[in-house]
Amino acid sequence: MNRKAVVRGPYVRPMQGWWRRDPFFVRYMAREATALAVLAYAIVLMVGVLRLAQGESAWNRWLDALQTPWSMALHLVLLVAFAVHAKSWFDIMPKTMPMMFAGGRRVAASTITRTGYAATIAASIALFALAWWWQS
């Protein structure tokens, strides 16, 4: 019997473009990419603080700049990106916390995620109400 010698040569597959391989990875990359929107808005606010330090006219010009159509469009894009980012973190939040028990039963992951959503919505409504009240 003709037996071939044992040949070994483990083949390592390339990782190029790995994040396009599965929709789950695309969603993960969306979470990571939208962090840039958080950074961008932190810069917008930081500029506001600097302009405030530079005096009243500088501050007012910054406020005017925020009212331009370009700025409005940017805010809209950032708002959507923030929503995606926040949602994705609340989705993974149960994985980052130690197990919790209530009344001898484990608190379900979906309860933790929904509590996160609810807290965000409540905080957003409270902030809007506060801003509304401040304006009037």
Place this chain on the structure above:
Amino acid sequence: MSESIRTIEIQVLRYRPEQEDKPVWQSYTVPFTDDMSVLQGLQHIKDDIDGTLSFRWSCRMAICGSCGMMVNGKPKLSCQTFLRELLPGPVRIEALAHFPIERDLIVSVDEFVKKLEGIKPYIIPKEPRTLAEGEYLQTPEQLALFEQYSSCINCMLCYAACPQYGLDPGFTGPGVLALLHRYNADSRDGGRAERMQILNAEEGVWSCTAVGYCSEVCPKHVDPAHAVNQNKLNSAKDYFLRFLSPKGAQS
């Protein structure tokens, strides 16, 4: 009552190191019935069409963890995945992602086994105990803290789902870290200090970026992403609390 034989196309990523430098796709047409798993499809190929096809399997009932492979790009136990769910085909089968392919659907598991041994996957008693002292007692809550992680069957689907492991094979990875947590979270165990060194390392929990796909694909609902990510908190506590503990104190 006779029924006309239905067939499905199964494409397999073949790799025979003595024959080809790179894996190549090969197509087979396989007759199937509604109760046939992907593994049975492969067994049909091996038995009746092409005896050179290599793959691992043992129990056929999702308990041994041998038959993990990529089925249409997703990490699956082939014994637990049915051909009827993949109609009309073709079904594309590839060795588990992120592992070096040894031959056809067989991957190298050496690194995984080494890591698994490294975490000492057994209970290291807190203090020696004689039989006369009787059994250890645990509350249902103490049991719940580790029970799900003890369901791991070492099938490595979570590694095939983890891009961080694919990018850096040095990463301890979801399955082994989940088993590490299984023992650390056990009230009978006293090996925590030893295992924390593996957990705290850069290749430990901190290489995880919380993709979370490992928990999606786990056939045993171990939820390795939970084991890994809750230990980022434990690792941070381990780091900072040493500044607070008195000199010479045991952590």
